[in-house]
Amino acid sequence: MSNELKDLRVSNDAMDDPAELQRRIADEGYLFFKRLVSPDKLWELRREMMSMIQQVGWLVAGTDPMAGIADINMRYTEGDNEYSAGYAEVYKIENFHRSAHWHEYLDIVEKMVGAPIMPHPQKVARIWFPKYTEHTTPKHQDFVHFQGSFENITCWAPIGDCPIELGGLAVIPGSHKVNRVLEHHFSLGAGGLIVDETEHDEIDPVWHSADYEAGDALFFPALTIHQALPNYTEDKLRLSLDNRYMLVGDKIAGHMLEPHGPSQLAWDDIYPGWQRDDLKYYWKDYNNPVVERDLSFSQKSFAQAIDLARGGDEHAVYALQRAVKNAKDRVDLNEAIAVLEELGVAVEY
Ligand SMILES: O=C(O)CCC(=O)C(=O)O
Ligand SMILES: [Fe+2]
Known part of the structure; x- marks a missing residue:
């Protein structure tokens, strides 16, 4: 794929021109900035997070944590309880939460949406x-x-450098103009939902990405x-x-008021080690209307995984095994267990 990738357009030239930023994000469905934040702030955050990742045993002992050398006997991902155990320790780090409130991010988002904004309480880190x-x-x-709202803006930012082979983010410019939520299907990949852009004639499926460097940030609305x-490196x-x-006063889905699911934490598990109180439950000062989470997307994907597994699809079988092994009480697993037993596949509880 990477030989077909085009470069993201850099919008640093328009950083002080809100009208131009608003025009570009409406037209292209993303905004990309080089060194929006001083790289030193990212390197400091990286040291803190990678040191914790080393402590939980995911980096080779004795290596410099800044190099992020993974112990590849430990390959875990979202959905595995082993991932949750390590992620939870990283998720408690105060500066990780604080980084989403850095003024560089807040100022630029406010300019691109032209209104007061609030960071969602749920912050997300990926350790891939x-x-x-x-x-x-x-x-x-x-x-x-x-x-919650189509107006939400995602900010994706590497904590350190992220060249193409380390697996940064890619977008299809202009794809937000479909102006609706497209049909998503089962996927083994993180989040469990995939869309096929080639099913939609109005989308020109040209992917853009970058060799990201510390301090860079990519912003896009909820429909892009x-x-x-893929992370093709040997060991990083x-x-x-x-x-x-979100826009202040806009709707927010209930689960976004909670810590990221894979951490398996509640705020009261996260806050005790923090130095400062200003970001604890900060969203309670806003009266953003809370709407119920729509579980139909993930439920549909799970039902598809059951059908695909019946037909022997290996990714679907793996997804069901993982769901059963890491069972939470959110989904009904009886049918998944029955399918795995029919197939004679190992079921671990
Ligand atoms: O970093 C990833 O692997 C996923 C990120 C993503 O989908 C997002 O930022 O919305
Ligand atoms: Fe995403």
């Missing part, structure tokens, strides 16, 4: 192992996961189609942020 590419985040629109590129973890910003 090398050569585990069936689990790479597939093509999707963010609305299926984060919901994007995916992560990809570490990145993806946070969402």
Whole structure:
């Protein structure tokens, strides 16, 4: 794929021109800035997060944590309880949450939407192992996961440098102009939902990405189609942020008021080690209307996985095995268990 990739357009020239930023994001469905934030701030955050990742045993012991050298016996991803155990420790880091509130991000989002904004309480970090590419985040629109409002803006930013082979984010410019949530299907990749852009004639499926450097940031609204590129490195973890910003007074889906699901934490588990109180439950000062999460996207994908697994699809079988092994009480797993037993596939509880 990477030989067909085009470069993202850099919008630093328009940073002080809100009208031009608004024009570009409406037209192209994304905005990309080089060094929006001083790289030193990202390197400091990287040191703190990677040191914790080393402590939980995911980096080779004795290596410089800044190099992010993964222990590839430990390849985990979202949906695995082992991923949750490590992610939870990283998720408690105060500066990780604080980074979504850095004024550089807030100021530019405010300019591109032309209104007061609030960072979603739910912050997201991705810790992506090398050569585990069936689990790479597939093509999707963010609305299926984060919901609330089409006006939400996602900010994706690597914590450190992220050259193409480490698997940064790619977007289809202009794809937001479909102006609706497209049909998503089952995928083994992170988030579990994939869209096929080639089914839609109005989308010109040309992918754009970048050799990202520390401090760079990519912004896009909830309908822009994007995916992560595979991490093809031999042994490096990809570490990145993806946070969402909403218009003050707009709707927010209930789950976005909670910590990111794979952390399996509640705020009261996260806050005790923090130095400052200003970001604890900060959203309670706003009265943004809360709407119920629509689970139909993930339920439909799970039903498809059951059908595909019946036909022997290996990714679907794996997804069901993982769902059963890591069972939470959110989905009914009886049918999945029955299918796995019919297939004579190992079921671990
Ligand atoms: O970093 C990833 O793998 C996924 C990121 C993503 O889909 C997003 O930022 O919305
Ligand atoms: Fe996304």
